[in-house]
Amino acid sequence: MTIYLDSLDQAVEHILGHVAGTLRMGAPLGIGKPHRLLNALYQRIEADRQRRWQLYTALSLDPPDAGSGLQGRFLKPFLQRQFGEDFPRLDYVQAMKRDALPANIEVEEFYMQSGALLNSRQTQRGYASLNYTHVAEALAQREVNIIVQKVAAQAGSDRLSLSSNNDLTQDTVQAVLDRGLPRPLMVAEIDPQLPWMGGSASVAADYFDLVITPPPPYPKLFGLPRQPIGDADYAIGLYASALVRDGGTLQIGIGALADALCHALVLRHTDNAAYRRVLAALDPQLEQHPVVRSHGGLDPFEHGLYGCSEMINEGFKRLVETGVIRRKVVDDEALMTRIATGTANLGDLARLDRDGEYLHGAFYLGSPDFYDWLRQLDESERRGIGMRRISEINQLYGGHETLERLQRRDARFFNSCMMATALGAAVSDALEDGRVVSGVGGQYNFVAMSHALPDARSALMFRAVREHAGKQQSNVRWNYGHTTIPRHLRDLYINEYGIADLLARNDEECVIAMAAITDARFQAPLLEQARQSLKLRSDFQAPAHWCDNTLQRLQEKLRPFRHDGSLPDYPLGSDFTPVEQRLAKALAWLKANTASTPSRIKTVLHALTARSQDHEAFERMQLQAPQSLGERIEARLLALALRQTTPAASP
Template sequence: MNTPRLFEDLESAVDFLLERIPGPLHVGAPLGLGKPHRLLNALYARVEQDASHPLTLYTALSLDPPPPGGAGLEGRFLAPFVARHFGEDFPRLAYVAAMRRDALPAHISIEEFYLQSGALLGSAQAQRRYASLNYTHVARALVDRGLNCIVQKVATNEDGTRLSLSSNTDLTFDAVDAVVARGLPRPLLIAEIDPRLPWLDGTAAVDASYFDAVIAPPPPYPQLFGLPRQPVGDAEYAIGFYASALVRDGGTLQIGIGALADALCHALALRHTDNAAYRRVLAALDPELESHPAVRASGGLAPFAQGLYGCSEMLNEGFKRLVEAGVIRRKVVDKAALMRRINDGDASDLDRELVERDGEFLHGAFYLGSPDFYAWLRTLDDDTRRGIGMKRVGEVNELYGLDEGLEQLQRRDGRFFNTCMMATALGAAVSDGLEDGRVVSGVGGQYNFVAMAHALPDGRSALLLRAARDSGGKAASNLRWNYGHVTIPRHLRDLYITEYGIADVRGKVDEDCVIAMAGIADARFQQRLLDEAKRSKKLRGDFAAPQSWTGNTPQRLHEVLAPLRAEGILPDYPLGSDFTEVEQRLVKALAWLKDRTATTAGKLGTIAAALLHGRSGDVEALRRMELEVPRTLGERIEARLLALALRRTGQ
């Protein structure tokens, strides 16, 4: 059995790594939370000054907090929040800072297959070295690149004999096995213990001997990277509630992250815990929704008698809410015959007892969320902890490769909800990049889940998107006739959901797909979409938009949801907030200001209104922004702008 080398300081660990790998370094690091920032910074600092150790780092989602500085009102808001939420001592990744400036030295290369959304659009080094890979293909690519080291953050048990990969079981096991299967030497494995990282057992836990070296650096321990929870607006709520009606009791759930996923999880929890309120929201959005063909065929509106099984590459805040609400509770076991009997309704009392005892109700390949989410994971009761299993990405994100028959039985009525930026009228999705080739984020597991939905006999894939967006102070449609980049091709089209409804385009001919997609577009852009379809011979010339489509407007959506918001059924932060009450008011006000000042005319008009109305009002908010007693002309203008925005967005 391997006895790992133990280190208490990072520099000695770097010495060990460089001694064991004297040539080029091909280092893999997990995405997101499992990345050992301090070790990577120590390695980068050493190698940066020594070209004899060329380094290529293979990773994804290199999380970096917002810059602490910044001018204007946004900077005033962010600086105290960033310091509190991420901690003054958060170890920012040195290689990310260098990439932002295109300042990586020639002998250091960073390859990422998923970028922090929008953060590196301006970096030539990041864009040139982006690797467009499905999540499940990354391990194979790492073998091709000569991976010879993996560094990972881990949790530990009390005596240090066991380590938990905790947040990132996604690629380490798959990558190691793929290297060994190719007949190559096993990569050097180095673990950095983080006492703040929650312990998760089961397949996430290994003997310490699995690693070649274990680093236990002394305190203080920086905070884990926490994703700030964002407010949920009218469009997000409408999308989430429409999506929730497509989930079948006793089925399987996969979701992404962000305000759309938060809205969906709030809707599913409300469907189970307060069904009357849930139905009131749906009736406000669409009184005929229950008779929608897709809802009748694939979903339902009733509470969850059987519960759902969660199987998602990423576990997040939404799953916490659904577990606590009793929605996620259907257990699965790795026994095909037993799962078949359970699904067929032929299970014996003993079968059900075995599933209850040994089953798990939530599987993921990595997790990421807020500090509250991490605290929840650290303090799980034993039964809940046993119900959560962290798995390889190759097990969670696809059916083939392990036991396809078993996974089909476990993932019955699979519903896979992911977001995209834009969609075409012919059913293609734009999720990760721009038409000029620049990458916003990455494919990640989206293609995996879309393909899985088509492979499962009762699976459905739903892509969620806002019907319109603000572009330079003007509204623009996210339902396009065509776009110069595609993430999900049109032949995999299934369900699309905007704030204006559900388009079921699976298997549809092109004309029917165009009509369905135009029906969930913003009314301001529908005719243009239809005209383009007619010019392209995809829509009959005499087709006219039905009168009901004219209601697809932000104004109408706000009117129907406003009473429900006033009652508290649709809170701004359905899964909790990382902002104080004052900051929540400021978030609304700053968003209002950003919208009103996006154009020169809008900026001038807003400034004029602010100067006219003065700066009296929310003293607490002005104090939080250090504008209670403005000292300069610029501060006086900022104070008046902020006071105006607070008044306009106040309850």
């Protein structure tokens, strides 16, 4: 019998009274995590060292700290607006950041907010490296005895929606039962701000043993701030967009590279002439690239795409709104077979149109605008989006392989990595010393699936260069001390300098293909290392056009399209006001130009005589009347950065 409570304290009492001994708890990743309930539990168990709590979760979202100086002046008002004054930061995350978790509380995560816990000893020791599809079984092995989750409710309905997180809950319960263990105590916290999602995300209220409806006010959902898209990001997204086949299947990750890809796909569909002009400027030979000819295309989407991605995000919203994502599928193997063979009748097509779904995901995460879009979908649009278990999304082996193969035709799996080796391995989740930046998540799942589907391709996207300690470094490495995707699963790599097709290539061919998309400054040492390692013939000479692999040359190619609006700074919308957008660009320039001691000194000296007429920007930063020496220096630095990043600024 389901118990309904409206008090978090009463809920904590019920949980602690029901679970004897160690509390072995599973909690969803992202916004499905009930922050207030978890904080109430943390405070109670921290004070009672006789109780033990083992929490298994992922992606414990925490708003960034504002910091000090110019960054603090910019971020503090923005963070207050974006997250609200009452956003409940997770107590256990704050403790982990200080390595201050008490001995009776353990937290084990399989995916972390990128870079946020890189220096936490407790977090790094407690990280579990798991493919997303293996998490449910791992939780069963740990014998979880309680699962907590935020849910959505709907007026007049006796059902609840798993909403943002249909990824692991049902799979985990089944894995626990399959081991002959007692069903975990199921605890739901209703959040009126969570959008209702139906289909398999909808469960009977008695699926949960305890349903909590805390009193208002209800904190905002965690909103990911949308980031500006740079020239390198756009080039990567444009190259990637040419690999997508009309009528196919699309999976994308999260971040600026995925946003750039989505904008490029929208441009391809809604303004194909402009799209082709941008591609011609970027790479006049792109349409003749072998992999574009064999697996991609540049035309608008006559049939549309089917989205099948572990995460539904901002990019999918835009793709649905513009008609790029619209190819529907149904869970009927016979019907999908008739569609694939061209023997579907009018009745089949009518059923597909009526009952089909065009977007499947396991969890969602995005901006406040994205959540509003989900809330405001009309019923017919909402029926087109199916929230599924991760076992259904991230692999073919969840019990319906033939059906999923029919649905996922011409699949393109786009994910990001940090670095790639010249022989085809990818570095996506951790550093050379083993410290974890984020996690494997579903990346390996999708790479492996691309090899299991005959017409699929996996593309790993990365920026060609990174800055470390004030120095530029190539992200194409000869070797690295950690890899996420082994080189025997190599397929496509994309950065701002092009596409490297490594599928079924020998080692020398891989070296040449990766060198061709390496920044010009780093090509010679990479090729020399390959020769010394016996992977490249001694007389190989780099083609002359490889010298064009520079950021300056890329900026020259894309500059007209940045100015005419074809490639806007915020293609998916912005959480920043117009003045904040100007400030964000200026502060990014300032950060890049003060990364090393010499560049910092040079920038400060240039700032001494800098002036800016952007009074609105100085008012937003509360530097319109600087008083102290520090404020006057900040004002001059800001003036220089604004001057350098206005459209009229010289290169």
